[in-house]
Amino acid sequence: MTAIPTDTVAAESVPEAQEPPARRRRLRQLSRGDKVVLAIMIAIPTLIQALLIWIPTVASVFLSFTKWNGLSITNLRFAGLDNYLYILKDYPPFWPAVLHNVIWLVFLAVIATPLGLLLAVLLDRPLRGTRLYQSFFFVPVMLSLALIGVIWQLFYSQDNGLLNNLLGTAGSSHAVDWFGDSRVNLWAALIAATWRHAGYIMILYLAGLKGVDPSLREAAALDGANGAQTFFRVVFPVMRPTNIIVVVITIIEALRAFDIVWIINGGTNGLELLSALVVRNLVGEGQVIGIGSSLAVVLLVISLVPIVFYLVRTFGKEARE
Amino acid sequence: MTTTSDALTTSAIVTGQDKREAARRHGPSRAGWAVYLFLILMALIWLLPLGWSLFTSLRPYADTAKYGYFSLGGTFNVQNYIDAWNQGGFSTYFLNSVIYVVPTVILTLFLASMMAYAVSRYSWTFSLTLLIMFTAGNLLPPQVLATPLFEAFRLLKLPYWVSDSGTLLNTYISVIAVNTAFQIGFCTFVLANFMKALPNELSEAAKVDGAGVWRHYWSIVLPLSRPALAALATLEVIFIYNDFFWPLLFIQSGNRLPVTTAINNLKGEWLTNYNLLAAGAMITVIPTLVIYLLLQRHFIAGLTLGASKG
């Protein structure tokens, strides 16, 4: 699950803090001993990050240009662009995986996220039991996607699942194998993912909506705008920081989707995803390091787009300060 | 007007009570029956999957074999839970989950708060660059790092008395280390934001007192960061508990898996016994539900931290 720091500057609609922001001390002002302590406080986390995240990322890029069976290091040899040419031309699950990732993204963006927004908008009103509804929609967010896969497996089971029983097809030859049939299993998995994603988005928007100054809405109402107009013309634009977070989260969740397809069928037969292909080439009996790494680099490059977008938006202001 | 709106906004963030008052003053809310109907329908649909799992888990296998799963016949009891617990080895898996979660959360918050402190309270050349890189690290899909980390851990030879695989693979510390690294980025960012907003007077007072950097951090800034730490701790416990990928990759021995990854194996073992599988799934859900009921506010706060600066 991604948690993105929601640096929503809802300060645009909330009054500025009364106190001046804490001024940061210069390093020069510190004693020698203090400098050492500070240096250690910085060095340890940075070292861990470097060793376990930054260097492996670079290593992935490096490995994508090699061939290696992953077993003895003397077997490692340089291979140029071979791996990339292979996955782009000959590797059968690659383009289906790209397609599925795109579908995943579009589905989340067009169905799951707006659903979350809708729920947030509806529950932001003073309805009876709004807390209760929020709790219901929120429960799946607390569950791991792997567990969600298991729970929905019971729901989708061909002969015994609730869905086929409700549709009246359970046990007959018309029963759809929701997770097994490659024509429908991607959509079945997406619905299970939406079950969770919508709740997450709902919470984010509920927080965002709380930060919207009611006076704006009152002003719009006075001007004669109805509910929908008020929302789309006034409220939504003001929630810009939240919107940015939601966009980034939706994209990143789509790229990260792995747990649920892996637990359903190992990311095969209609559920191929780039992340699952990387792992198939690493963990399965046929371990092919070079190919797996080139797939990982493709995933990395695609992920960098929303990541850079988010970083620029969040830190852009500070960098300029 | 400003004062009223201030008050409205502030308390709206807390309860929403005042908003309801405001709405009532403007007349009955147009949340008509259509909205209620929609919400009720959605809520019911939302509860179906979990409800079905719960329902299935309470029925003995013999009954569902006889009457079918979509029926009300037979008894309802918790025998499946008992069986699942015993057969599934859940006690081992939960213990493993604890072993993975507790050190990771503590290490993560400890290291992230140190870094956040250094970055937010002092200005130095690379502070922003490092902060950016920390945040970026958390946003990467973990599969990008999977291969190099797996190979690196495998090639790192350890004596057999330290690790029975002779390498860093199949050890608890491999998963703890990687999870910590992965979560430090996010926590650093959130805590840095939080610490930035702490008032200045405390630093000045500490400086006058002659307190060094460490005392300032440990005795002043950290306690003041309690709300953020609490929210992050709740969030991180859930994240790490739910983590499926790293144990899948690094742990080969079945009895060292945490509960969330173990459910994958159990799914294969109990393929036809849906009742047992449902009970197993419910057992896995219980800790999250407990945390949810007790600490929901913290979890939500963690997700939306930083929602308003100051």
Added chain:
Amino acid sequence: MPQSLSHVTLNRRQLFAGAGAGALALTLASCTGGSAPSSSGTGSLTFGSNASDPVPKKAYADFVAAFEKKSGDKVTVNTSDHNSFQEKINNYLQGSPDDAFTWFAGYRMRYFAKNDLLGDVSDVWKKVGGNYSDAMKTASTGDDGKQYFVPNYNYPWGYFYRKSVWQEKGYEVPTKWDDLVTLAKKMQADGIIPIQFADKDGWPAMGTFDYINMRLNGYQFHLDLCAHKESWDQDKVKKVFDTWNEVRPYQDPAALGLTWQDAAQKLGNKQAGMYLLGSFVMQQFTDPAVAADIGFFEFPEIAMEGQTALEAPIDGLCLSKKGADSQAAKDMLAFMGTGEGQLAYWKADPSNIMTAKDADTSSYSDFTKMLGQVIAKAGHISQFFDRDALPAMASNVMIPALQNFTKSGTIDLANMESQAKQLYSQQ
């Protein structure tokens, strides 16, 4: 900071401090989950088994019990789901594998031996080598001339059918391919599924491929293709699939949703005419009346070498690298090399043929004796595609390709060749 959190009064710092000390202790104690290796020659060993189906599981339990009784050593058995065990073998061997584990002969064994993941059991072979035929010894030898495998049993692949059904409908055993196709047509007209087929797990379909390839192009060609000394993109291979398409319409249409266990049940229920599988299919027929009614015939000849080539995989035991240090593990493998050990297994799983020369075959049923003779008289023996070819080729390429072929009847051989080239070059 949002006001909503300011009311938190729990002293998190104290909580952390306390938890921190505890966690540190916990971490140190459990940081690796490792302790002294269980196999330091102290008379105990760990045994990883893929025998997850009830019949073989019991058989190995009996074998282990017999060994424990004889040697006084203690064996801890860790059973994994059959298919996952193979899929995870790379990770397993690189992680903390058990001392001994169930595995197969063939390239699938030599590959891991070559990459230094298996324990050398040549000294075990010095003890029990005389109890095996030369063919068995060759099958257990790695590329470096050392032995890495001790055979337990083998079993032939062929067509199984219910004799009573055939008698009733007047079917005759086909020895030629065209007769098989004609028979399938007849069976379909009679309303039963002519050729039972189950490929949900991906590997069973390889049996059909192997046989058609061997019968059309010869045993040597098949082995060369498995080793990628021959290209996939050639007419000889195309002909295999064209020939297969002659019977594909008569295969069970639900094949991709069935496991071999499901398919065996259907054969037992008289819903299917014949089923090409290994003799382990007998494990599914727990009703002795049904088991007695099962017949067997070899894969019919097509173009070359008559019916001399036989697919008869050998299953047995290997040691992990670490297990080679354990005398107890080696003793267990040596026990597997004796008729006594193999009989202990066989009694609970009589669907297979023992491989030890001094094994007591007096309780072999006539059916089993017949199967044993089939193996004994075979001119050439293959191990099955996923044991003769590169593991990556079998699991990453062949399985999806055959599943697709089963569904659609088409196969992209040019693409299979590019994939094969790529995979074999990655080694």
